[in-house]
Amino acid sequence: MELRELFTVDAVKLELEADSKDDILKELIELLGLDEKSDTILFKTLKRRENLGSTGIGKGIAIPHCRSLVVNKLCLAYGRKPGGTDFSSIDDAPVHHFFLIVAPPLEVSNQYLPILGKIAQFAKDPEIPGRLESISEPEEFLDLLKEKSTR
Amino acid sequence: MMTASRLHPQLVLLMELQDLRSQHRELGEEEAVREVEETHFQIDLEKARIELAEKIEELEAALDSSARRRYEQIRPHRDRVVVPVINGVCYGCFVSIPTATVGDEGAREELRGCENCGRFIYILS
Ligand SMILES: [Zn+2]
Numbered sequence: 001m002e003l004r005e006l007f008t009v010d011a012v013k014l015e016l017e018a019d020s021k022d023d024i025l026k027e028l029i030e031l032l033g034l035d036e037k038s039d040t041i042l043f044k045t046l047k048r049r050e051n052l053g054s055t056g057i058g059k060g061i062a063i064p065h066c067r068s069l070v071v072n073k074l075c076l077a078y079g080r081k082p083g084g085t086d087f088s089s090i091d092d093a094p095v096h097h098f099f100l101i102v103a104p105p106l107e108v109s110n111q112y113l114p115i116l117g118k119i120a121q122f123a124k125d126p127e128i129p130g131r132l133e134s135i136s137e138p139e140e141f142l143d144l145l146k147e148k149s150t151r
Numbered sequence: 152m153m154t155a156s157r158l159h160p161q162l163v164l165l166m167e168l169q170d171l172r173s174q175h176r177e178l179g180e181e182e183a184v185r186e187v188e189e190t191h192f193q194i195d196l197e198k199a200r201i202e203l204a205e206k207i208e209e210l211e212a213a214l215d216s217s218a219r220r221r222y223e224q225i226r227p228h229r230d231r232v233v234v235p236v237i238n239g240v241c242y243g244c245f246v247s248i249p250t251a252t253v254g255d256e257g258a259r260e261e262l263r264g265c266e267n268c269g270r271f272i273y274i275l276s
Pocket of ligand 1: 241242243244245246265266267268269270
């Protein structure tokens with residue numbers, strides 16, 4: 001499964017409004033379109049993962065991720081924070097790009113880890129932060145995923 | 152999506168607990184997870200396991216007595232104590248659940264379990 005097929009335009013937000021780590025997580029969770037109770041449970045699970053060590057992997061990118069009972073399939077979202085925000089990243093630099101990945105505890109297709117690896121790989125491409133900055137429509141984000149996955 | 156407004160408050164706690172248990176188990180037993188968390192995210196695996204275990208204990212202690220009794224009955228035998236019911240099937244034992252159990256009436260008042268495997272259940276559609 002290619003990354004492009006796992007995102008929808010609804011789950012892409014190019015102007016995140018939140019300023020704190022917690023609020024950014026909540027805003028990303030909202031992009032998944034779950035109900036309120038699910039949002040609350042998912043926030044706690046993601047937050048507990050962050051408490052073990054930030055998912056900010058450096059170079060302005062964070063990949064909050066977890067397995068949770070609240071979803072029945074792999075769910076992904078992308079959020080961009082113009083100007084960046086503090087996310088206690090590995091390199092202490094502000095984070096501009098957030099990739100949220102949530103998987104159910106049991107997955108028939110076992111996509112979670114490969115996808116997590118692919119996103120991490122994608123994010124490490126030196127060209128990516130600049131390309132993500134220049135995007136002006138959610139569709140362009142999907143196009144970029146497609147372009148990078150065919151190489 | 153879940154039929155969220157009907158979630159029993161103890162069930163919410165149990166679901167949080169189960170999510171933590173999944174994290175704890177993965178970081179301990181699943182080599183692929185351990186590798187990703189260590190290489191990409193620079194997690195200290197052993198420290199993380201200890202922190203999660205503490206959090207799990209804390210949430211277990213917050214369960215009310217009836218939920219905790221059932222939880223402790225299931226836990227020794229099952230990796231997963233709480234499971235979804237999807238399309239009428241328990242995702243713990245994969246046996247069909249009678250619609251009377253699945254039906255929404257009274258769901259908020261009682262904490263429901265699968266009649267076959269005993270795990271706590273919630274509806275996920
Ligand atoms: Zn069952």
